[in-house]
Amino acid sequence: MNLPPLFVLAPETGFFVLRSNDAHSAPHRQWGTAILFGLEGPVTVLHAAGSTQGRIVVVPGDVPHVTRSRGPLASVLLDADVHRATLQALQGRPPFTVESSIVLSRVSALVEPGHPDVERGISRAVEGLFPTGSAPLGDGRIARLLGMLGGDEALPLPVLAARLKLSAGHVSTLFHSKVGIPLRRWLLWRRLVRSMPLLRVGSLAQTAALAGFADQAHLTRTCVRFAGYTPGHLAQALCPGA
Structure with a gap:
């Protein structure tokens, strides 16, 4: 095949x-x-x-x-x-x-x-192989934090911490322990997910800018880090006729 x-x-x-x-x-x-x-x-x-x-x-x-x-x-x-x-x-x-x-x-x-x-x-x-779907985070503060982040651009960590009435260091530690990865890595992952529907062969610099990456190289490093492939590889699979 x-x-x-x-x-x-x-x-x-x-x-x-x-x-x-x-x-x-x-x-x-x-x-x-x-x-x-x-x-x-x-x-x-x-x-x-x-x-x-x-x-x-x-x-x-x-x-x-x-x-x-x-x-x-x-x-x-x-x-x-x-x-x-x-x-x-x-x-x-x-x-x-x-x-x-x-x-x-x-x-x-x-x-x-x-x-x-x-x-x-x-x-x-x-879905028959193992459980799928949501599960509790075990801490309402993290749920509030995720709501504040909103899946888009992150507020500065000191602002987030102040709203939760915690120190910035405490927020970072709490996020890592309850979510499972450091906050910075999580933000990069969400940014990569936002970029995926925008991937087009020949337009990766524009995709990087629209998704909030510093430049195309930053998008490429993040994509390889999480997915194992370059954004160009994924773009060809997303739009195979391009």
């Missing part, structure tokens, strides 16, 4: 689907749970504990790894901010394999060209 690349975005429901004919990612650590489907053969994930190989490999959130596949691959990412239940259920685990020929067959069919509802089909296919 040699199909054009495909990148399906559904940020509001927390699903991102990338299909490619092979994979050779840079080292990265995504903010969310990645489920890697080897469509015609195994996929290999290299990580600190060694390597994991199988037709379905699950990489829990924020685990540094490299993805390798010599054949077509479908990568499904469950955004940790939407699917916190998945993040919490798999927290502390290294990458692992799942044996489910039914799920593999479903996903293989869903990423075929022209499927009318990839995002909904993928969500139904994976």
